[in-house]
Every structure is written in structure tokens, then in C-alpha cells.
Amino acid sequence: MGTGNLKLTICHLYPKLLNLYGDIGNIKALQYRAENRGIEVNLKEVNAGDDIPNADIYFIGGGQDRQQVDVSFELQKHKDFLTKQRDENKVFLAICGGYQLLADYFQPIDGEKLIGISLLSGYTVGGKKRFIGNVTAKTEFTTPETLVGFENHSGRTYLTGSTKPLSHIIVGNGNNGEDLTEGARYKNVFGTYLHGSFLPKNPHFTDYLIKLALNNLSEDFELPPLDDTIEMNAHKSLINKPY
Numbered sequence: 001m002g003t004g005n006l007k008l009t010i011c012h013l014y015p016k017l018l019n020l021y022g023d024i025g026n027i028k029a030l031q032y033r034a035e036n037r038g039i040e041v042n043l044k045e046v047n048a049g050d051d052i053p054n055a056d057i058y059f060i061g062g063g064q065d066r067q068q069v070d071v072s073f074e075l076q077k078h079k080d081f082l083t084k085q086r087d088e089n090k091v092f093l094a095i096c097g098g099y100q101l102l103a104d105y106f107q108p109i110d111g112e113k114l115i116g117i118s119l120l121s122g123y124t125v126g127g128k129k130r131f132i133g134n135v136t137a138k139t140e141f142t143t144p145e146t147l148v149g150f151e152n153h154s155g156r157t158y159l160t161g162s163t164k165p166l167s168h169i170i171v172g173n174g175n176n177g178e179d180l181t182e183g184a185r186y187k188n189v190f191g192t193y194l195h196g197s198f199l200p201k202n203p204h205f206t207d208y209l210i211k212l213a214l215n216n217l218s219e220d221f222e223l224p225p226l227d228d229t230i231e232m233n234a235h236k237s238l239i240n241k242p243y
Contacts, residue, residue, distance in 0.1 A: 007040040011055035023061030025197025062096030092113030120159030133243035135172030149194025150237040
């Protein structure tokens with residue numbers, strides 16, 4: 001069948017606390033690319049104190065350390081539910097601070113350790129130098145293979161266990177400035193340090209997430225192509241852009 005009978009529920013986690021550098025654009029990109037294919041989109045916003053609903057795609061953005069503290073306590077309340085959603089192959093995209101909180105822990109240079117919810121295996125420690133600049137990285141599962149964005153973080157993230165890198169660095173520092181990895185993936189949970197917003201500059205990755213979510217709803221569908229001329233021109237203009 002086509003996509004006309006399908007409906008995606010997208011849940012935006014804690015936008016009032018974690019929404020730096022245009023992260024809301026990631027929600028808009030998912031909605032735009034789904035609706036332009038006739039897929040109905042139901043957007044749900046979850047803030048502090050709210051229950052988290054069932055959804056097909058969960059998004060969480062980046063924020064300052066103080067906001068991360070508040071969100072870390074909120075996420076702990078819902079750890080079991082979100083772990084179940086992960087194990088049912090629901091799609092998660094986490095940016096920067098949200099990425100850190102979906103892993104095992106974040107230890108700032110100054111301050112108490114923030115315990116994550118371990119949807120991804122890995123940890124983050126604060127660094128003295130801040131990584132700020134353009135990033136080009138390469139994946140093993142998208143066409144084109146390149147991902148572009150802008151990083152701005154002092155945390156150093158190290159992946160462990162079955163969690164694999166989202167991509168490998170061509171330009172930039174990525175997870176930690178040491179091992180040439182950027183972001184993380186386990187099942188359908190994705191984390192990245194790329195801001196900017198990330199998805200509008202990478203329409204092929206946006207479609208990849210939508211396809212993963214639709215696979216949970218129906219194994220018999222086609223994702224019609226869109227005219228990506230503007231989006232891909234923006235993407236290509238940033239490939240290998242100096243840091």
C-alpha cells in the first residue's frame with residue numbers, strides 16, 4: 001500500500017528545557033517530509049510532570065547543564081517505559097545534551113554526576129576545551145553517506161557495549177576528539193552532537209528515520225520521493241566545510 005492510510009505520532013520531549021540552536025527544526029523536518037507524502041502526523045509535547053505517551057518517534061534536544069539536571073530527574077521517572085519503547089524498535093533521536101542523558105551518565109567537570117537512562121551504552125565526561133565548528137561525517141547506512149551539522153559541546157562521549165557510532169568524522173571532533181566517531185546508535189535509538197538544525201540539512205537521514213518508524217506500522221509501504229533540490233544543495237554546500 002501507499003502512505004495515505006498511515007499516521008505517525010511524534011513526541012517532543014521537554015522542549016521548554018532542551019531546545020538549543022534551532023533543535024525544533026528537527027521536529028518540523030520530520031513533520032514536513034511525512035505530511036508531504038500524505039502521512040498524517042500527530043505531534044505531542046511532553047514537559048516536566050507530564051506522562052510520556054506511546055509514540056512512533058521520540059525527539060529530545062540539547063540544553064545547558066542546569067536544564068540537563070532537571071531533565072535527568074524527569075527521565076528517571078520514565079526509564080522503564082522508554083526502555084520498553086526502545087525494545088519495541090520505536091525511533092529515538094537525541095541531540096547533544098539529550099544524547100548524553102539517553103546514555104549511562106554525564107559527569108560534568110564541576111557538579112554531580114547525572115545518571116542517564118541507558119537506552120544507549122556509553123558515558124560522557126566534561127572537558128576543558130569546547131568543540132565548536134562545522135562537522136562532516138560518514139555513515140554506513142544512508143545514501144548519500146555524508147551527514148553535516150554544527151557541533152558545540154564540551155562533553156566527551158565514549159561508547160561501550162553494543163552501541164555503535166552513528167558515523168565517522170571527516171571534518172570536526174565528534175564524540176570526543178580522539179576516536180573519530182560521531183554520535184551513537186543502538187537498535188533505533190540515535191544520538192548526535194550535530195545541531196543546526198540537524199535533520200533539515202540531512203533529508204536522507206530524516207527519511208531513514210521515517211522509514212524505520214513506518215516499518216513498525218506496516219511492512220508493505222512505499223516512501224515516495226520528494227523534490228529535495230533545495231535541501232540537498234544546502235547539504236552539499238556544507239560537505240567538508242572548514243571547521
